[in-house]
Amino acid sequence: MRISRGxxxxxxxxxxxxxxxxxxxxxxxxVPIPFWAWVFGGLGVLFLLxxxxxxxxxxxxxxxxxxxxxxxxxxxxxxxxxxxxVIGAIFLGSIAxxxxxxxxxxxxxxxxxxxxxxxxVLAIMPLLAEAxxxxxxxxxxxxLGLGATFALVRLWTIGQRGMSxxxxxxxxxxxxxxxxxxxxxxxxxxxxxxxxxxALLIRALIPSRRPPMPPPSPPSPVTSIEPEAKG
Numbered sequence: 001m002r003i004s005r006g007x008x009x010x011x012x013x014x015x016x017x018x019x020x021x022x023x024x025x026x027x028x029x030x031v032p033i034p035f036w037a038w039v040f041g042g043l044g045v046l047f048l049l050x051x052x053x054x055x056x057x058x059x060x061x062x063x064x065x066x067x068x069x070x071x072x073x074x075x076x077x078x079x080x081x082x083x084x085x086v087i088g089a090i091f092l093g094s095i096a097x098x099x100x101x102x103x104x105x106x107x108x109x110x111x112x113x114x115x116x117x118x119x120x121v122l123a124i125m126p127l128l129a130e131a132x133x134x135x136x137x138x139x140x141x142x143x144l145g146l147g148a149t150f151a152l153v154r155l156w157t158i159g160q161r162g163m164s165x166x167x168x169x170x171x172x173x174x175x176x177x178x179x180x181x182x183x184x185x186x187x188x189x190x191x192x193x194x195x196x197x198x199a200l201l202i203r204a205l206i207p208s209r210r211p212p213m214p215p216p217s218p219p220s221p222v223t224s225i226e227p228e229a230k231g
Contacts, residue, residue, distance in 0.1 A: 040068070040071035100120075110157040150173065170199075
């Protein structure tokens with residue numbers, strides 16, 4: 001008899017989730033966990049276990065992490081004194097995490113680094129606001145983070161053709177971040193020039209894989225056609 005792993009995972013998880021809910025209602029669990037935190041968190045765990053037990057269903061990582069993040073958001077917003085910046089960063093991070101997992105597990109999907117890096121940068125922004133850093137540093141971190149994302153895309157796909165375009169947004173966004181960081185501080189401009197020059201040197205030193213030129217074909221033999229002799 002063949003046992004369906006997916007049905008087994010879902011059945012065990014639902015039984016465990018129901019048991020935890022029943023234990024909380026009976027007062028056996030003293031931590032006040034909201035009902036929707038249980039629902040979102042339990043569904044997230046279900047999707048994640050489905051992806052882990054069947055590698056072909058790696059797309060389940062996306063609803064899994066996002067639902068788990070929603071459950072954590074509900075829990076933090078109702079049961080703790082976490083600020084909105086921290087809660088927002090956690091939710092944005094839960095969106096970025098499945099893209100990072102896809103890029104790491106399935107290296108052929110280098111495209112996943114772009115949304116992963118963008119969502120990670122967006123998740124860092126409210127944390128910087130929570131730390132009360134200056135707007136100049138926040139703006140510089142935004143551009144530098146996006147530039148680093150595209151640079152990582154190119155380094156990740158260094159063996160693939162047609163991906164050298166990622167250097168251009170990496171250099172432009174990274175340069176904008178350095179300019180924002182150096183604005184109002186003349187002593188930082190030499191460091192900006194050194195950083196941009198170093199990035200260009202790295203770009204020039206990394207070999208680009210171009211398809212080899214086909215060997216020249218030998219010239220075709222010239223056949224002479226002799227006129228027929230007239231009788």
